[in-house]
Amino acid sequence: MTAIGIDLGGTKIEAQVFDDAWSVKERNRCDTPHVYAELVQTVADQIHWAERVSGGPVPVGIGAAGLVNPQTGFALTANLVATGQPFPADIAKAVGRSVTYVNDCRAMALSEAVFGQGKGHRTVMALILGTGVGGGIAVDGAILQGPTQTGGEFGHTSAPAHLVAAHDLPIWQCGCGRMGCIETYIAGPGLVRLAQHLTGEDLTPPQIAARRHDDLRTTWGIWCDFTADLLHALTLIADPDLIVLGGGLTHIDGIVTDLAIAAQRAQIGDFGVPPLVLAQGGDTSGARGAAYAAWQAHSRE
Numbered sequence: 001m002t003a004i005g006i007d008l009g010g011t012k013i014e015a016q017v018f019d020d021a022w023s024v025k026e027r028n029r030c031d032t033p034h035v036y037a038e039l040v041q042t043v044a045d046q047i048h049w050a051e052r053v054s055g056g057p058v059p060v061g062i063g064a065a066g067l068v069n070p071q072t073g074f075a076l077t078a079n080l081v082a083t084g085q086p087f088p089a090d091i092a093k094a095v096g097r098s099v100t101y102v103n104d105c106r107a108m109a110l111s112e113a114v115f116g117q118g119k120g121h122r123t124v125m126a127l128i129l130g131t132g133v134g135g136g137i138a139v140d141g142a143i144l145q146g147p148t149q150t151g152g153e154f155g156h157t158s159a160p161a162h163l164v165a166a167h168d169l170p171i172w173q174c175g176c177g178r179m180g181c182i183e184t185y186i187a188g189p190g191l192v193r194l195a196q197h198l199t200g201e202d203l204t205p206p207q208i209a210a211r212r213h214d215d216l217r218t219t220w221g222i223w224c225d226f227t228a229d230l231l232h233a234l235t236l237i238a239d240p241d242l243i244v245l246g247g248g249l250t251h252i253d254g255i256v257t258d259l260a261i262a263a264q265r266a267q268i269g270d271f272g273v274p275p276l277v278l279a280q281g282g283d284t285s286g287a288r289g290a291a292y293a294a295w296q297a298h299s300r301e
Contacts, residue, residue, distance in 0.1 A: 002018050002019060002058065002059075002291070002295060003018050003058050003059045003060070003291035003292065003294055003295040003298075004016070004017055004050040004054060004058055004059070004060045004061070004291060004294075005018060005060075005061050005062075005063065005286075005287030005289075005290045005292075005294075006050075006060065006061065006062040006063065006287060006290065007063055007104075007286045007287040007290075008032070008043065008062055008063065008064035008080070008104075009065070009079065010032055010065070010079030010080060011031065011032055012030065012031060012032055013029070013030055013031075013042060013046055014028065014029040014030075015027065015028045015029075015046040015047065015049060015050045015287075016050075016284065016287040016291070017050050017053045017054050018288065018291050022115060022288065022292070024284060024288075025053070026050075026053050028049050028050070030042060030046065032080070033081075035081065039080065039081055039082065040090045040091055040094050041094060043062065043091050044091060044094035044095045047091075047095050048095065057097060059100065059291070059294035059297065059298040060095070060097075060291075060294055061099070061100040061101075061102060061107070061287075061290030061291040061292070061293050061295075062088070062091065062099055062100065062101045062102065063103070063104040063107035063108075063287055063289060063290035064077065064080065064101070064102075064104055065078070065079050065080070065103070065105075065132075065134075066078065066082075066083075067103065067150060067153070068088055068149065069149075070147065070148070070149050072086075073088065073089055074086055074087075075087040075088070078132075078175060088101035099294070100290065100293050100294035100297050102143070102289065102290045102293050103134070103149075103152060104134075104286045105126060105128045105134035105136050105152055106135075106136035106143050106145070106152050106289070107136075107285070107287075107289030107290040107293065108126050108128065108136065108244075108246055108279065108281070108285045108286050108289055109124060109125065109126035109135060109136030109137060109138045109143065109289070110138045110141075110142070110143050110289040110292055111281050111284070111286070111288045111289030111292065112124060112244045112246075112279055112280065112281060112285060112289075113138035113141060114138070114141050114289075114292060115280075115288060116279060116280035116281045116285065117242065117244050117277045117278075117280045118138065118241070118242060118244060121241035121242060122139065122140060122241055123137065123138075123139050123239070123240045123241050124137070124138045124139075124240060124241060124242060124244060125137050125138075125234060125240035125242075125244070125274075126138075126243070126244045126245075126246060127154060127230075127231070127234070127243055127244070127245055127246070128245075128246045128247040129187065129188075129227070129245065129246075129247040129248070129249040129250055130187065130188055130246075130247030130248040130249060131187060131188050131189065131248070132155055132175075132183055132187050133155030133182065133186060133187045133230075133247075134152055134155055135152050135154045135234075136151075137152065137238055137240065142296065154182070154230060154234065155181060155182060155183030155186075155187060156174065156181045156183060157181070157182050157230065157233065158180055158181065158182065159171075159180050159181065159182045159184070159185050159226065160182075160226065160229040163222070163225055163226055163229060164180070167198075167222055169185070169194075170197065172184040172185075172193065182226065182230050185223070185226045186223060186226050186227045186230065187249075188248055190223075191205050191208060191249070192204065192205065192208075194219055194222060194223055195208050195219050198218065198219050198222070199216070199219060203216075205248070205249060205252070206252075208220065209253075221262075224258050224259060224261075224262040225262055225265075225266070227259055227262065228259060228262035228263040228265065228266040229266050231243065231259065231263045231266070231273070231276075232263060232266040232267060232273075235263075235267070235273060235274055239274070240274050241275075242274050242275040242276070242277055243274050243275070243276050243277070244278070244279050244280075245259070245277065245278055245279065246278070246285070250278055256276050259276055260273070260276050
């Protein structure tokens, strides 16, 4: 076996054991506990199970939402009971060896860059459009990561003032505590919030998508313009070879075409835009990216 990947979510924890071809050999899933000590032990139990399957210790990567402050080692996460705790260190202590802890969006970017849609490209950017908005950049098959380890938190960049003003929209407070983050307009709850503000209706994203060519055309167009403005900003900063889209909102049929058109409108003059593609890895991406990051770290050591 090559490596172990742990997909750590708010409702489930899945361990995946990867063979030498980076295919999933076996997987094991359990519910995510809502008590911190139980959470740490359950992750450790999943790692121990994977080690038995793999025949011994191999690199372990954990992909999870949220951040770990490199200065304190404490986690900050909305969907796990780990905020303010030295979560990665406690897991390592419970299993008796080091683990690689990676933000799940960055893990997805790495997986897509090495194994998925970005294979063969030098600079691959991932943008996740789901309950929240995040992403990551992989360059030459490695996650681009700096000293703060907040790179990739694209959802917490500021919403475009010209679009907020043009559509007379409120400035909403984000879950991170700041005001006016782009996530508050374009994440799944942001799309719902836009529709409610513009139409007075309480609708789910699938309901909005089903009516986006009819009476909700304006709402959908505004959402596309906001999302395209973020794509434009990311293009100006990194100019990636392509942008891989993932997350629940990308299940909307035709979303790539709609966003590509809006992104071209947002671009400077008649310059091109990076190709937009849907993530290829599905529910394997996060765990595989984390496992690969762990394998890379082990190789460097």
